[in-house]
Amino acid sequence: MIPPPIQQLLLTALYAAFAEWAEKFAFACRKGCATCCTRSVTMTSLEGGGIMAFLTAMDRLAELTAPAFQPTPNRMAQCTTNTFVGAHLKGKSVEEEENWDLRPCPFLKEETCSIYPVRPFGCRLFVSLAPCDTCGVAEMPPGYLAGATALLQCIEHLDNGGAWGIMTEVLSGLNTGRTDGFGEPTAPIPGFLIAPDEHALVEPLLQGLLTLEIAGQPFKQWLEDARL
Ligand code: SF4
Ligand code: SF4
Known part of the structure; x- marks a missing residue:
């Protein structure tokens, strides 16, 4: 397992590499x-x-005791990104439950993210070419989601021994020290779901990230170390 301070360095580098790639x-x-x-x-x-x-640095940890951060059993996410991709690579169909909680995120204050510098990758990747409130859904460029998903997989892989789940519930679990009911165990990268016509767009992102030098060795080596 990678020491937590280096895990955070790797995460920050991944966020930066993705932001640079998405600028186009x-x-x-x-x-x-x-x-x-x-x-x-x-x-x-x-x-x-x-x-x-x-939240600790901002003296805001108490926010996590609010009802909005408590687990709602019938709304638990059940399939991590790597579990989902692994099933697809084996040709298995994955049942996705339509039980998403579409109430506003509790970190949204006056229509602005109150944890913006540390918002998770799931927030960073969610974008649209046209305003969602006019077209009803997010419109993403072809291949964009394949690149974003590959990086989601890298984050999950780095978090060996950790948990994956709904943001509010994972935070509640971290805050209480409980591991049960607050997320699914993370899984290693089983491969990537990149279609042939997406390679030209996604490969520069992945290769750029894997060859980045972080704390004395390439990101790719850290991915290998993550499972030791
Ligand atoms: S954490 Fe994510 S979903 Fe919540 S307010 Fe910030 S950007 Fe929005
Ligand atoms: S356009 Fe859509 S994806 Fe982008 S910030 Fe607005 S609601 Fe979110």
Whole structure:
């Protein structure tokens, strides 16, 4: 397992690599546009560690005891990103439950994210080429989701021994020290779901990330170390 401070360095580097890659797209997203900010955001406990440190530094940890952060049994996410991709690579169909909680995220204050510097990757990747409130759904460029999903997989892989689940519930688990009922165990990368016509867009993102030098060795080596 990678020491937590290095895990956080790797996470920060991954966020930066993704932001640089995504700059090429003309997204309509802007401050104050927040219909996508719901309580269905999922993340790993690794990302949760960064949010916990932020809330601690801002003296805001008490927010996690609010009812909005307590688990709702019939709304639990059950299939991690790597579990989902692994099943698809084996040709198995995956049942996705339609039980997402679309009430506003409790970190949304005055239509603005109150944990913006440490928001999880699930928030960073959610974008649209046209405002969602006018077209009803998010419009993403072809291949964009394949790149974002590959990085979601890397985060989950780095969080060996951690948990994956609904953001509010993972945070509640971290805050209480409980491991039961607050997320699914993370899984290693089983491969990537990148279609042939998505390679040209996604490969520069993945290769750029894997060859990044972090704390004395390439990101790719850290991914290998994560499972030791
Ligand atoms: S994804 Fe949609 S709702 Fe969210 S910021 Fe972008 S345009 Fe607005
Ligand atoms: S954490 Fe921030 S960006 Fe993510 S859903 Fe909540 S308010 Fe929106």
